[in-house]
Amino acid sequence: MGRYSVRLPSVSGRSSFAYSITAFSNLPKRVNGVLSFGHIMTEMTLELVSTAKCYEGEQRVYRHHSGTLDCDMTFGVFLPPAALEDKPCPVLFFLSGLTCSHENFIQKSGFQAHAARHNLIVVNPDTSPRGVEIAGQDDAYDFGSGAGFYVDAKLEPWSKHYKMYSYVTQELVDVVNANLPVVPGKRGIFGHSMGGHGALICALKNPGLYQSVSAFAPIANPTQCPWGQKAFAGYLGPNPDDWALWDATHLVSQYESTPQELFIDQGAADNFLAGKQLLPENLLAAADGNDHIQTIFKKREGYDHSYFYIATFVGEHIAYHAALLTAVA
Numbered sequence: 059m060g061r062y063s064v065r066l067p068s069v070s071g072r073s074s075f076a077y078s079i080t081a082f083s084n085l086p087k088r089v090n091g092v093l094s095f096g097h098i099m100t101e102m103t104l105e106l107v108s109t110a111k112c113y114e115g116e117q118r119v120y121r122h123h124s125g126t127l128d129c130d131m132t133f134g135v136f137l138p139p140a141a142l143e144d145k146p147c148p149v150l151f152f153l154s155g156l157t158c159s160h161e162n163f164i165q166k167s168g169f170q171a172h173a174a175r176h177n178l179i180v181v182n183p184d185t186s187p188r189g190v191e192i193a194g195q196d197d198a199y200d201f202g203s204g205a206g207f208y209v210d211a212k213l214e215p216w217s218k219h220y221k222m223y224s225y226v227t228q229e230l231v232d233v234v235n236a237n238l239p240v241v242p243g244k245r246g247i248f249g250h251s252m253g254g255h256g257a258l259i260c261a262l263k264n265p266g267l268y269q270s271v272s273a274f275a276p277i278a279n280p281t282q283c284p285w286g287q288k289a290f291a292g293y294l295g296p297n298p299d300d301w302a303l304w305d306a307t308h309l310v311s312q313y314e315s316t317p318q319e320l321f322i323d324q325g326a327a328d329n330f331l332a333g334k335q336l337l338p339e340n341l342l343a344a345a346d347g348n349d350h351i352q353t354i355f356k357k358r359e360g361y362d363h364s365y366f367y368i369a370t371f372v373g374e375h376i377a378y379h380a381a382l383l384t385a386v387a
């Protein structure tokens with residue numbers, strides 16, 4: 059593959075310019091461009107923050123300016139051996155939970171061995187906008203910084219930056235498509251806790267965008283648990299109709315599109331399960347009443363909510379995604 063350039067139409071009164079990247083054979087150390095996301099014109103510069111050889115692949119961290127979030131964001135990219143040899147690979151997005159940055163999953167889960175074996179590119183974003191100035195954003199572990207909840211906030215002051223749903227489902231997908239050797243249309247998503255909720259709603263709200271979906275200990279019915287109620291009241295306001303649009307259990311009950319399988323994983327000794335923050339039973343009951351949704355539910359005796367639990371089962375999840383993403387259509 060060589061260099062290519064794209065001229066994009068003018069959006070929002072700004073003139074566009076050709077952007078050019080070197081695809082595949084020289085994966086980007088630094089690339090520049092402009093992409094349009096609906097009404098937003100985003101200058102796209104990826105800066106390589108770090109890279110380390112890992113299981114014959116590379117674990118990288120990139121930083122870029124997000125036009126959606128109006129701040130700089132950092133995300134992880136694992137490139138398996140095939141991607142380093144210019145071969146297109148499916149891509150799997152991982153969304154982390156409360157208090158996490160991009161670093162927790164990279165450093166604690168051990169996913170790289172499995173992604174390397176199955177030749178999956180894995181991309182994991184941060185959990186909220188960063189470096190923005192919003193009063194109170196650092197006051198609690200479950201709201202504001204590190205707790206974006208993968209929704210698009212409606213209420214000020216959060217609505218200027220806290221649009222993690224659009225960031226994950228649109229801008230990050232476009233950035234990945236433009237810069238990494240991905241197989242078109244072979245895209246999966248998974249996540250943990252708040253990120254499990256994120257993975258489920260991103261898939262359920264966008265049938266066909268992801269071909270595989272799984273979740274570790276997801277916040278499966280956020281409108282009915284303290285974490286979700288606090289976040290949704292703060293980001294969305296008091297209207298229950300607004301909350302339902304971001305609740306996986308509600309979305310499952312309403313889902314009428316192409317059949318979707320959801321792989322839900324849950325530690326039986328998870329204290330947040332006992333504390334009624336996760337409520338997977340509500341999502342499973344909603345799925346039981348909907349022929350368009352199939353579920354795989356695995357309950358893991360003795361496992362808690364931690365990354366020790368994720369590390370134990372992440373290989374099973376990656377094998378699940380790989381089987382779906384490499385299946386011949």
Ligand SMILES: N[C@@H](CCC(=O)N[C@@H](CS)C(=O)NCC(=O)O)C(=O)O
Pocket residue numbers: 154155156157158162166199250251252363364365
């Ligand atoms: N700090 C919170 C819990 C936050 C928490 O458990 N976060 C999970 C996701 S919901 C996590 O992955 N934490 C980061 C880590 O374990 O590395 C508490 O003490 O109640």
